[in-house]
Amino acid sequence: MNRNISTVAQRSPSALATNKVLRNTYMLLSLTLLFSGLTAGISMFMNMPPMTYLISVIGGMVIAMFVLPRFANSTAGIGIVFLITGLLGFGLGPMLSMYAALPNGGNVITLAxxxxGVIFMGLSAYVLTTRKDFSFLxxxxxxxxxxxxLAAVANIFLAIPAMxxxxxxxxxxxxxxxxxxDTSRIIHGGETNYVMATIGLYLTIFNIFISLLQILGIMGGDD
Amino acid sequence: MDWMKIVSALALIMFIIFLFPRARDMMKNSPKGSSQDWLSFAIPIAAIILFIALLIQLV
Structure with a gap:
């Protein structure tokens, strides 16, 4: 009695949609990171002044908070994500030039x-393998x-290195x-817009990179 | 430059004001995590602290 029993592994439409959001998010994130690297390189080449960082970050954040949400569901949203990430990358240029001029600067930038990259990939892999729900965070x-x-506002005027x-x-x-x-929200269907998911993850990577640069720059000093 | 400090502080304060309602809403509506949930958060964070300590040793 030969019966062909075919097992068809069917995924629910929501799981497929979630995978699509995740794949599109990582693809757009990779492209925006490359684009940021390019604009940072241009900014370094043009030898932009330090105030470029402040202007770019304020400009980028204003666009991210007030413009991007209006266009997040259209193709224009992708262009706006590139505009924001390009601006933030351009702002990084003077900071990278400053660190590169330090005796151990190249090493600090490479390690940061x-x-x-290791922190982002490690944490993403942790969520994707355990599939834990971190919405409680x-x-x-x-x-x-x-x-x-608030502490950062205070330290602008206090300027305490330890703080x-x-x-x-x-x-x-x-x-x-x-x-x-954010990764947990994507895989559990809480975030269905890959444009917003990309900008959220990009900003976390940007902040981790800046903070690591500062920590390694201070701790890697000769004194 | 002093004007840069003032602009930075103003930008951060505006950002705090913008985020405050969202933070309050998330505080009210976020599900409560169990001790097991918090442990699953603490483990990778502890690993990151150790990793940063390693990076500091390498620099």
Missing amino acids: FGGT GGFLMVGFLLVL SLMISAVVIMIMSGFILY
Whole structure:
């Protein structure tokens, strides 16, 4: 009695949609990171002044908060993501030039870049393999982020190096939490728009890179 | 430059004001995590702290 029993592994439409969001997010994230690297290189080549960082970050954040949400569901949203990430990358140029001019600067930049990649890929792999739901972190991370921003405002005027180091360390912890939270939201269907998912993950990577640069720059000093 | 400090502080304060309602909403509506959930968050964070300590040794 030969019966052909064919087993068809069917996935639910929602699981397929989730995988599509994840794949599109990682694809767009890779392209925006490459684009940021390109604009950072252009900024370094043009020898832009330090104020470029401040102007670019403010411009990028204003576009991300007020313009991007209006266009997130259209193809224009992709162009706006490139505009934001290009601006943020361009702002990084003067900072990278400053670190590159330090005696151990090249090493600091390479370690910060590699370290950021390892942290992002490690945390993403952790969420994707365990498939844990980290939605409980939302409130904790947002309040922690607001407190760090308040501390950063105070330290602009206090200029205490130890506090600066502490703020950078806490920012890395909070941004790591946001990677867990955002990736978990994508795989559990909480985030269905890959444009918004990309900008969220890009900003966590950007902040981790900046904070690692500061920590390694301070700790790698000769004194 | 002083004007850069003032602009930075103002930008951060505006950002805090913008994020505050969202933070309050997330605090109210986020599900509560069990001790097991918090442990699954603490483990990768501890690994990152060790990794950063390693990076500091390498620099």
